Amino acid sequence: MRYAMAVDTKKCVGCSDCVVACQTENKVPVGYCRDWIVEVTDGTYPQLEMEIRSERCNHCENAPCVRCCPTGASHFAEGGIVLVTPNQCIGCGACIASCPYDARFPHPDGHVDKCTFCIHRIKNGLKPACAAVCPTKCIYFGDLDDPNSEVSVILKKRKSKTLIPEAGTVPHLYFLI
Amino acid sequence: MREEIIVSGRMNPMVDPHLQIWHWQIPLYLFLGGLAAGILFFAALFYINGKEKDNPAAVKLAPFLTPILLIFGLIALFFDLRHKAFFWQLYTNIKLQSPMSWGAWTLMVITPVSFIWCALHIKELLPKWDWKYDWLKALETFFNRYKKALAWVMLIYSVILGIYTGILLSAFNARPLWNTSILGPLFLASGMSAGAAAILILSRSKEEKRRFAIIDLIIIGIELFLIVHMFMGFLASTQVQIEAARLFLGGPYTMSFWIFVVIIGMIVPAVLEILELRKFHVPAVVAAILVLFGSVMLRFIIVYAGQASRWLY
Structure with a gap:
């Protein structure tokens, strides 16, 4: 099982609902996210291009944070x-x-x-809070190893990218472009 | 002209607008650890090759600084931790891939070794010293019997400690300025140079002073070579590392790095040491203090500048 998320940059309007939903669901302290x-915004006026992304931890397959943690507090849970x-x-x-x-x-x-990809919600068959509340339904979540999961289907259908793949982290957060 | 504006709603304290997770504690520890490593290295080296009589300050006197340096370093590290009550987790886990885990265990070995080394020489510093308890005397005889083995442990672990202070940073691929394998040897050389400087200050023997001035001079040469090599590596690498090098080549850290670290911390003391070796009357202490200053500045600047360097996306 490899959990992954795909965010549709063409549908995302940058409303920040996902941010607020996460803060509420996970009791994130005020001032943090x-x-x-x-x-x-990219280009020269008037030829401008815009991309909006809802970003979060990439739940990397080759996670540097897990590697460098001296106590094992950072670790891979089920589904990566x-x-x-x-x-x-x-x-530290x-x-x-x-x-x-x-x-x-x-x-x-x-x-x-x-x-945490809302692991407490996934275990109960729910979507992560950010994906559940998104008003444009631009956040897809699921198991990459299951070809019929929401995320596998959309990644097959659409072109996508990950952020700085050259950092060698193998991210599990995709952006549909 | 192509323009790119990135707007982010994220403002996490200590992470945005750029990383500021490590403050004075880490560079201070890196300096104290490197200095202790340098002193212990020379103490062990000159004991093992039987030159302890010629180098009394290196083998017997300077090591008395190391337990103090290491304890202060450990205190600084403890101050850096934000979840202090759980610090013992470092010692219930061994993580081979984590340089910080290596460092924690290395300190666990080298700190007691530095105490033992001092205990074995305290009678030469304080002739009236008495261990009072029999078991302490028994311990002293035990370690005296295996002093050579102890010196070897000290030699190896001092090199690990010295090089680890650089590897700790170079293991972070996310900070392009740190992500160079030169940082390990550079911090090791800087620690050795600081150690030689400390011995130079403490030494009362002309011969020993001369020897350590030459040693320091050679190490400064190696450091300068490594710094040039580091920038060559950066400039021949990816865009993010070119940007990282620019922090020091015209960017905000240019003046502080080249003036405090390279000129005041390396070139000036090297010139002073050359003059002294040529029999000009230059107080050796001045060069040694400048070396120690440069060594501190190197750590502070690399730690702070590294946190300002990042991947652009």
């Missing part, structure tokens, strides 16, 4: 989801420095925090 919106065990985390910051996407942050309680 586990997912966020990036708007890229990268998780932090708060009571094993010493808050190595994983934060190792993430090319800057997807991790120091939780005010001391441990490191990040997106």
Whole structure:
């Protein structure tokens, strides 16, 4: 099982509903976020092109944060989801420095925090909170090993990219282009 | 002209607008660890090759600094941790892929070894020293019997400690400035140079001072070579590493790096040491203090600049 997410950059309007849903669902402390919106404007006026992305932890297959963690607090859970065990985390910051996407942050309680793909919801057959609330339904989630999953189907149908694949991290967050 | 504007709604403290997760604690520790590694390396080296009589400061005097340096380094590291109550997790896990795990276990070996080394020489520093308890005396005889083995452990672990301070940073692919394998040898050389400088300050013997001035001079030459090599590597590499090198070649860290680290920390002390070896009267302490200053600055600048360098996407 390999969980993955695909975000449709053509449908995303950058409303930030996914950000708020995540903060509410996961009780993310005020002033922090586990997912966020990036708007890229590219070109020269008037020939401009825009891309909007809902970004979060890429749950990399070759995750540098898991590799550099000195205690094993950062680990792979079922389906390749990268998780932090708060009571094993010493808050050294190595994983934060190792993430090319800057997807991790120091939780005010001391441990490191990040997106969990809402593993507590997936286990109950639900979608991650961000995917569930998206008003344009632009976030697809599922198992890459299952050819009939929502994410496998859309990735077969549409062109997609991952962020800085040259960093060698093998991300599991795809962007449909 | 092509323009690109990126707007992000993310503002996580200590991560945005650019990484600021490591503050003064980490570079201070990297300096103290590197300095301790340098001193212990020379102590072990000159003991193993039987030159301890010629190098009293290196073998017997300077190592007394190392337990203090290492303890302060450990305290700095502890201050860096944000989840302090769980620090013991470092010592219930061995993670071979994590340089920080290697470092934690290396400190676990080298710190006690530095204490033992001092204990074996304390009678020469304080002639009236008495261990009071019999079991302490028994321990002293035990370690005296295996002193050569202890020196070998110290030699190997001091090199691991010195090189690990650089590898810790170079293992981060996410920070292009750190992501160069030159950083390990560079920090090792810088630690050795700082160690030689500390011995130079403490030494009272003319011969020993001369020897360590020559050693320091050679190491400074190696450091300069490694720095040139590092920038050549960056400029011949990918766009992100070219951008990282630009932090030091016209970017915000240009002045501080070239003036404090390279000129004041390496070239000036090297010139002073050359003058001294040519029998000009230059106080050796000045060169040694500049070397120590440069060594501190190198760590601070690399740690801070590295956090400002990133992948662009």
